[in-house]
Amino acid sequence: MTAPARPLLYLVRALPGAELAPLRASFEVRGGEPHPPARDRLLAEAREAAALVVTYLDRVDAALLEALPRLRHVASYGVGLNHVDLAACRARGVVVTNTPDVVTDATADLTLALLLAAARRVAEGDRVVRAGGWTTVDPGWMLGTEVTGKTLGIVGFGRIGQAVARRAAGFSLRILYAAPREVAFPGAERVELDALLARSDFVSLNVPLTPGTENLLSRERLFAMKRGAILVNTARGAVVDEAALAEALASGHLAAAGLDVFRDEPRVPQALLARENAVLTPHLGSGTRETRAAMTRMVLADVLRVGRGEAPLHPVP
Structure with a gap:
C-alpha cells in the first residue's frame, strides 16, 4: 500500500461524538467503522x-508494532492500559x-447503581414484573439488603475509588479501603485487603x-468475604475468579454481585448469566453521552498535538 501524502491516522473503531474535520487537514483518516x-x-x-x-478491547502488542513500522502514537480511548504493551511501545x-x-x-455513579440494584434486587424485580410473576402481596417476598449505615470496602482508592466513597457518604x-498508600480522606479507614473482605457488607473493586x-479476588478470598456480602466490579473482569464468584453466588455465601466487566468481553460466562442474584451490565462504566464524547475530544486533541510535534496532554509514562 502506498504511503499517504499526509500522516495516516487509523481509528480501529468508531468513536461517539467524533468530529474528524479538524484532523483531516493534518492526517489522512481511515477506519472508524462501527465494528x-x-x-x-x-x-x-x-x-x-x-x-x-484503540479501545480497551484492541490489543497493542509487539507483533502489532512490528507490523506498523511508521507508528509513533497509540491513543487509547479509556483509562485502563492492560491491552497495551507499554514496554514494547517505549522500546x-x-x-x-x-x-x-x-x-x-x-x-x-454506575458503581453505586450496581450496588443498589444488587442489594435491593432491582433487576430481578424488573424481570419478575415483566414476566407476570407479581400476582400477590407478600411482605416476606423478594426481600433485599439494607444499604444505609453499613460498611463499604473499596479495593483501590484512586480517583474512582474516592469518588465512590464520596457518593457512599450519602x-x-x-x-474501608485497601490501597498501597495512605490517602487523606475524611472518615475512611485503610486496612489490609483480607481484613477489608472480612469486615465489609459491600465490596467495590x-x-x-x-x-x-x-485474580486478586481468588476463590479463597471470595469465600473469605463476609457471608451475605455483595461484590461490585467496575474495574476489569480479570481481577476476579469468575468461576469461583458464580459458585459463591450459587451457594449463598455472597448475597449478590453487580458486574460491569468480564474477563473475556463481550462474552459473559454462562455460570454468571444463570445467576438471578447477579446484576450484569455491558461495560457501561463510562457509558454516558457526555463522558464518551469528552473521551473522544481528549483522544483526538492528543492526536493533533503529537502530530504537530507537541507534548501530549495525557501521556502514559
Missing part, C-alpha cells in the same frame, strides 16, 4: 499509520496516551488490571 476490522485487514489498512486510536519510541479523569464520575456508609491484581 473493528479483522486482524489481517487491520494490519493491511493501518500499515502506514503514524497514529492509531520503539511510540507515545501512548489515554483519557484519565474524565471517566471518574460516570464510573463512580448513604451513611462506613468506608476499583483497581487497574496489572499482573499484581489479576
